[in-house]
Amino acid sequence: MxxxxxxxxxxxxxxxTTFSMVPSKERKKAENLIRVEEVPGVTKLLKSAVIFGANASGKTNQIRALDLMQFIVRMSRNFNKGDKIPYFPFILNSEYAEKPTAFSLNFIIDETEYRYSFSYNADEIISEELVYFKGKSEKTIFVRKQNDLLAYQDEEEQKGLFRHTGNNVLFLSKANNEYKPFGPVFKWFNVNLNYMDSIMDIGDRYTINYMNRKQENKDQIINLLNFADFDIDDISGTIKTMKRSDIPDIVIQLIEDNTKKPLTDGVIKTSELTSVHTRDDGHQITNTFSEFESAGTQMFFNLLGLFLDAFENRQRILIIDEFDTRLHPDLITYIFRLFHSNKTNRMNSQLIVTTHNTRLLSADIFRREQIWFTEKKKQTRNTDLYSLFEYEKRLDRSIEKNYFSGRYGGVPDIMERGL
Structure with missing residues (x-):
């Protein structure tokens, strides 16, 4: 978590900027909270959060930071000497051009709270630290300052492993297989944390694989589609593997243009999906899902497998940019209610999204500290991040109305010139 x-x-x-999933002490909407046990100092966490803000205010950057942090943790062990670390400093002020980027993250896995942080520039890791909490005590595992390591446990073993860690490689990334205490932390980044650039990037394979595991899963998918008023009687899907050499070059080019990524794998996985509707005379019609169903229906279907797996099988932190793309506001509200339900979200997974859908502000489904805003400061042009709880102390105000009036910031400052 x-x-x-x-x-x-x-x-x-x-x-x-600091983004927090720690709730306030108010008692409203208790179902939106995760009860945390056996972790001193953390008793409850939020199940979801939404980030609003004008275009170019920094919403995406706030969550994209998690994606980059995850990438460096997972992949820097493969960096060769001299390879550059992905480094994107704030460029609108010359003072920041040479300053390090710094990330710090607190999370819980296997009933233990950890804090992991690092800072770096394009050429080297400048600092790195891993801490866990036992009882009310803070226990440091290691502190790194560039190429110097201070190990607070298993000193000889850690220093032996660190000798093989390049100056552009995170120690956690390099030694996660060799040093057992790193295992849970690396697992959290590798498995539990899931970032998606856009809802559009979520294909149908999650849900096809989920519903093909057993009939019960398929029935659940169909029920949820019908709860969402899609009127689908049956659905079937398969995943096929094709060799790259068997696919025409023009098709490969289309795929690469669409995904903005080169197809380097030896095989390509494709899906075939059909849905069944009942005609007025009782006859059932089978249709190609991508051709017959609406874009919103396809998007909702694609999300279901990802969400149900997070509800039932593995605790996940799902981070999704532009969550409102092609989904009706009522469907988005429905998804958040699924996450907030103790009956549905049995694994206590968390959902964090960016959105422009202000209907969520009037839907009465969030606590104030679940609602966040980004705003570009006029003087410095950098991103400011703050929660509604910091601004709004009254529970009887119209949040959506006040947002549009500019009370909370986070709206574009449009000047009507040149019209």
């Missing part, structure tokens, strides 16, 4: 994370000197974020 995610507790909080901080970002500094990353894209539009110059000064340190």
């Amino acid at each position: 995610l507790i909080e994370y901080s970002v500094e000197n990353f894209r539009s974020i110059s000064e340190k």
Whole structure:
């Protein structure tokens, strides 16, 4: 579970911002909270959060920081000497051009709270630290300052492993297989944390694989589709594997143009999906899902497998940019209610999204500290991040109305010129 994370000197974020999933003490909407046991100092966490803000205010950058942090943790072990680390400092102020980017993150896995942080520039890791909490005590595992390591446990073993860690490689990334205490932390980044650039990037394979595991899963998918008023009587899907050499070059080019990524794998997985509707005379019609169903129906279907797996099988932190794309506001509200339900979300997974859908502000489904805003400061042009709880102390105000009036910031400052 995610507790909080901080970002500094990353894209539009110059000064340190901190995003927190720690709730306030108010008792409203208790179903939106995860009860945390056996972790001193953390008793409850939020199940979801939404980030609003004008275009170019830094919403995406705030969550993209998690994606980059995850990438460096997972992949820097493969960096060769001299390879550059992905480095995107705040460029609108010359003072930040040479400053390090800094990430810090608190999370819980296997009933233990950890804090992991690192800072770096394009050429080297400048600092790195891993801490866990036992009882009310903070226990440091290691502290790194560039090429120097201070090990607080298993000193000889850690220093032996660190000798093989390049100056552009995270120690956690390099030694996660060799040093057992790193295992749960790396697992959290590798498995539990899931970032998606856009809802459009979520294909249908999650849900096809989920519903093909057993009939019960398929029935659940069909029921949820019908709860959402899609009127689908049956659905079937398969995943096929094709060799790259068997696919025409023009098709490969279309796939690469669409995904903005080169197809380097030896095989390509494709899906075939059909849906069944009943005609007025009782006859059932089978249709190609992508051709017959609406874009919103396809999007909702694609999300279901990902969400149900997070509800039933593995605790996940799902981070999705542009969550409102092609989904009706009522469907989005329905998804958040599924996450907030103790009956549905049995694994206590968390959902964090960016959106422009202000209907969510009037739907009465969030606590104030679940609602966040980003705003571009006029003078410095950097991103400011804050929650509604910091601004609004009254529970009887119309949040959506006040948002549009500019009370909370996070709306574009449009000047009507040149019209």
